[in-house]
Amino acid sequence: MMPLTRAAILAVGSELLTPTRTDTNSLFITEQLNLLGIDVVFKSVIGDDRRELEHGVRSGLARVDLLVCCGGLGPTDDDLTRVVVADVLGRSLVEDESITARIQARFQGRGLSMPEINRRQAMVPVGAEIIANPNGTAPGLWIEEGEQVIVLLPGPPRELKPMVRALVSGLLRARAGGEPVVRRVIRITGRSESHTDEALQPLYGEWARASVPIAATILASLGQIELHLSAHADSRAQAEVALNLATDRVLAVLGAVVYSTDGRGLEDVVGGLLADRRLTIAAAESCTGGLIMSRLTDVPGSSRYVERGVVVYSNRSKTELLGVPEEVIASHGAVSEPVAIAMAEGIRSRSGVDIGVGVTGIAGPDGGTAEKPVGTVVIAVASPSGSQVRTFRFVGGREMVKFQASQAALDMVRRMLQDPGTPREM
């Protein structure tokens, strides 16, 4: 049989056609299919409507060799996927007693009896194979029709994901034969999207002409750039080798603005550096309001290096908790380099940690002046080898200013720790 190379994904459910919900299962499915060299050619979202669903299934079967339908496998009248697919294929639905028994056992396990309505979930088109669902009542179905395959999966991600993984290492792997696509995410901060893109231009050309071609996409948001690389190769190993070489080239071109080549977040990278070097950290935050500490403590095991933090929103708290002299605040203003340094050094000496961080700024929307507009943020990092301070002007709304300031502060810590001049166990 021909290997499967072209797929379409149908997400079924009227709630996915409202302004508040969207299909996200298809992102995971696409990633998994790409690993087997199967491209997703189109995706559609269809409501719980018999005519529309029928049209979607027919239209998919006319265009691809693998059709993945997610959702609409529940026990109610609204759940039409099984019925419509059986109709389109001209097959009848028969009850699979093993499924009924499994659903009954699931209810009994909770001390309940199976509602009669759930029997519908055991109805399968003649000739379908069952895909086990360890996390729910609706089994998935694998249906071969000539050279084509139709896969039906339940909508909840918790149920769908393990089933897709099982397919990719089982039934689907056996039918796939395309070149795998392997992806990598390189993360960058402290440089603009256009500068990054410009610096990478020569690499794009090289990669397009390489024997293992690599495609690159830049996704940028304020304070964060992601470079997504994807390699098409005969094997996964070959793709990984090509991606390693490409990553080295990116590092050579962009240098220290790259903070991660394996998709890790900045708080994770900084945490790893602190743990490796057996250093501790504490932060004194004004405009970031605790965000830096919250990000650092999102990392499992961060209690090894996070000692404490203070959020000093009022001037009084800056003086009481950090010893920032009132006259420094009065003469330079709360948002100033002397205050940021006093905050970083104050938290460092009072808590007895190795690295102290001080952040003060104007997150907006109010509080800006001509000299210090909204978005002005001063960040200081204190270490045994002295203090560094920088003043930034961020754009965007309040939450974006907070995020960018937290990125910049964590990045200053990262670059200080990665500087070969920094002693270990300071």
Next chain:
Amino acid sequence: MMPLTRAAILAVGSELLTPTRTDTNSLFITEQLNLLGIDVVFKSVIGDDRRELEHGVRSGLARVDLLVCCGGLGPTDDDLTRVVVADVLGRSLVEDESITARIQARFQGRGLSMPEINRRQAMVPVGAEIIANPNGTAPGLWIEEGEQVIVLLPGPPRELKPMVRALVSGLLRARAGGEPVVRRVIRITGRSESHTDEALQPLYGEWARASVPIAATILASLGQIELHLSAHADSRAQAEVALNLATDRVLAVLGAVVYSTDGRGLEDVVGGLLADRRLTIAAAESCTGGLIMSRLTDVPGSSRYVERGVVVYSNRSKTELLGVPEEVIASHGAVSEPVAIAMAEGIRSRSGVDIGVGVTGIAGPDGGTAEKPVGTVVIAVASPSGSQVRTFRFVGGREMVKFQASQAALDMVRRMLQDPGTPREM
């Protein structure tokens, strides 16, 4: 002419078929179309592929009376939407000199000359109307074909959104005639999804039979339930009245677990209560790591009521910054009600605020014991009228435990402030 009632949305762009990007424009477009009583019947994502795009356009025109295409209006070879739509309609493309002039002026404004390639963006199918794009070079197009309408819009949300708004108050409004759908989001915390759903069951039936029918959907995640109501009515005003009545019924049934009926977040609601009552707040956080303070300070103007916060990850910091007696930690453990109370009272008395919050717990993945498993969180709130303390057992990973703990803490503050027994300006 017949009013437009059924729409489809096509999002065009190969990047939208990768595992990292998805179409989000359709959510905004759906919301806006629903306001005019236009339903979205299906949506599709299609790559920069001529055959697939042609199929998508034909298939859309066979099923709906309004087809909205987003993306693929750029100046490069990949940008096929204009060409394919003109082909399918059998119309030729002609240059619109006014568009060329506008693009040229845009480039000149930045001291650049227009690249020849951008002339493509001025090519329009015969008979199309131009939709001005204030934020980019690609204009939108409005094309009438018999009773049907095809709208082409650029992909970047910054460009697309104002153009959709202009359509909804202009060309589209004139062609729409359906019943508007108005939505409202009610937010709930501190109750399980199944309990909430069960309590609301009788209302669902009432609403379905009402003269202005209201549809309800529950979206639940850990620590947060959203009830989305949508009303179909002859007029927007009538829908609003029905939604007001429905909201009152929800409040009567669910009571104080409803924290917002206008979509506001919990930090915003708590901030509003503090500001109204002229009260100040400070938090002492262990396992939430600064998240509570960060959420409180996400709200513009929060410096009026947020005085300070401390993140006390180490036992030493709990004693030094809050005065929690070492022997209380030693005898009860850091995660205990006496420690949480001492934290809340310590931050309150040391900072001189009205409300002190203390949170201590085990966010995981490590650190749990049989008696205090991962997810155990103790929260105390101290006020002039005394202290409250509660012990929670949250499920989910580290970040979800942090989030649920921050929800529970903010909610304890909210309920204390909404209690009519709480004095103002304590």
